[in-house]
């Protein structure tokens with residue numbers, strides 16, 4: 254088959270899977286299959302730059318860096334919405350409408366109000382051309398590169414009858430699940446979690462590196478199509494059209510004929526909004542017929558034909574009993590409010606986040622205060638205000654702790670950082686325990702038979718001081734511990750022993766170097782290949798590695814300069830822990846291929862083209878760039894070009910598969 258044809262087929266196929274997964278929430282292929290196909294497409298596009306297409310699904314992984322976002326004027330102004338807070342407000346609104354339109358049959362589209370960052374996306378001839386933030390409503394920032402990484406936004410439209418040119422408006426949001434996953438990852442590497450989905454979503458739009466944006470589980474929910482010659486005459490039909498063109502338009506939207514039904518919609522969602530996968534702070538009611546909308550027009554700020562109804566956020570008042578301070582694995586201090594238990598949005602709330610010292614000072618929160626607690630998009634509720642009228646006479650301002658509650662070391666707070674932290678990295682119990690817990694966790698050393706609580710138990714019984722000590726534990730030592738039976742003690746020791754088979758990249762992650770999460774660990778492992786090379790890397794070397802910034806680099810350098818870390822690593826090495834990457838290919842530098850020249854062509858199942866080339870060179874062979882009489886073998890994968898095939902045949906050069914090639918390497 255001809256290459257362009259293959260490329261186009263793959264693009265269509267991947268687009269469809271993206272659509273099924275991200276718009277319809279209905280996966281039709283495994284992640285693995287998807288990645289394999291995407292890689293196949295990427296390899297073909299790399300080999301054939303002439304077929305580059307800015308709308309190919311390969312463009313979604315990001316890569317473009319935007320240093321300065323260009324300001325662009327909106328083709329049509331992006332208005333705000335008037336707010337209403339009661340049913341009377343809505344009745345007044347209807348009266349104002351009837352004054353303009355007279356006695357007509359009114360239809361309303363009711364939609365949920367999504368809480369994120371608004372965006373206007375321009376399509377021309379069925380292709381995404383530009384995405385602009387709301388800005389001041391007249392002009393915004395061009396964030397096209399970032400928006401293209403959001404998989405639920407079509408780069409190429411589906412269906413038919415889309416206008417040659419139109420803008421579509423929507424809200425970029427972070428669903429709760431994705432937000433929590435992002436925070437989990439931050440907590441794992443010892444960083445401060447984000448405070449709420451909306452700010453995180455809107456902050457994402459202005460990230461300079463689109464690869465970062467691609468990693469965030471953002472979504473775009475669309476609610477308005479604008480342009481000339483639109484193939485529909487009402488808001489509701491506009492939503493349906495957008496849905497058919499491949500956009501994610503929530504199905505909750507409802508067409509109704511009376512204000513009474515609008516109220517029913519509001520009442521329903523006031524309760525059920527808590528079950529939605531994303532945050533909504535109200536309902537938007539829109540006069541349905543475009544003809545009516547045009548007659549009503551706009552005020553200086555907002556359309557007269559639409560209005561937002563804001564849900565009352567659920568708040569309760571309760572007493573602040575005490576403030577406790579938690580010390581994280583990296584020493585970061587988090588103040589937590591302990592509240593008199595109270596019912597809120599269906600759950601009993603006992604604790605609330607206080608974020609940091611500034612927050613406490615800003616709210617002037619004191620023990621004994623009556624405080625208002627609200628549940629937003631956060632995992633744990635937050636305190637929004639203090640009821641000063643109820644403040645006890647003898648109340649004293651809260652003084653933030655100056656010393657670590659766990660080890661009494663004086664706390665430090667770095668310039669520009671919100672959190673205090675305990676600098677006693679090697680002596681502060683929760684930091685030591687936290688590091689060992691991280692070390693044994695599933696994505697790190699994945700030690701079977703050992704859990705977080707047992708780690709604390711081991712530490713408190715002076716059996717381990719650091720993660721290297723785990724490898725010297727004996728069954729006899731563990732048995733006397735609470736709830737430890739012979740069998741579980743054996744499992745623990747065996748689990749530790751088995752972890753010596755865990756690959757280097759996971760070991761590197763397990764070490765718990767600050768800012769070195771899973772992805773960074775992989776990058777570093779791949780680049781440096783072994784711990785020795787990594788430990789010798791300077792700040793300068795490190796920042797040259799793809800995706801490694803100065804902050805990570807400095808943290809790596811600091812880690813390896815520390816004497817205690819050096820000893821621990823030497824010890825781990827002596828127990829057999831992996832400190833070298835194991836490559837897929839036999840790279841034990843043989844000279845089996847010496848004197849032979851290979852040309853590599855096509856796409857391979859087991860290896861990337863680069864891996865194959867490396868294998869050839871590491872085993873003494875040469876890699877040729879094109880087929881000539883000097884070529885000894887052509888290693889052919891799928892989709893090898895017909896011209897190359899022809900040439901190899903003419904010159905009588907053996908064409909071998911990747912399996913044949915592996916056979917050559919493994920033969921004696």
Ligand code: AMP
Nearest residue numbers: 332333334364365366367371424476537
């Ligand atoms: P406000 O920012 O309070 O003036 O509210 C207006 C904003 O609500 C718009 O700019 C949109 O970004 C956002 N919004 C969220 N959901 C909808 C929706 N279904 N229809 C219209 N606007 C919406």
Ligand code: ZN
Nearest residue numbers: 657660675681
């Ligand atoms: Zn401490």
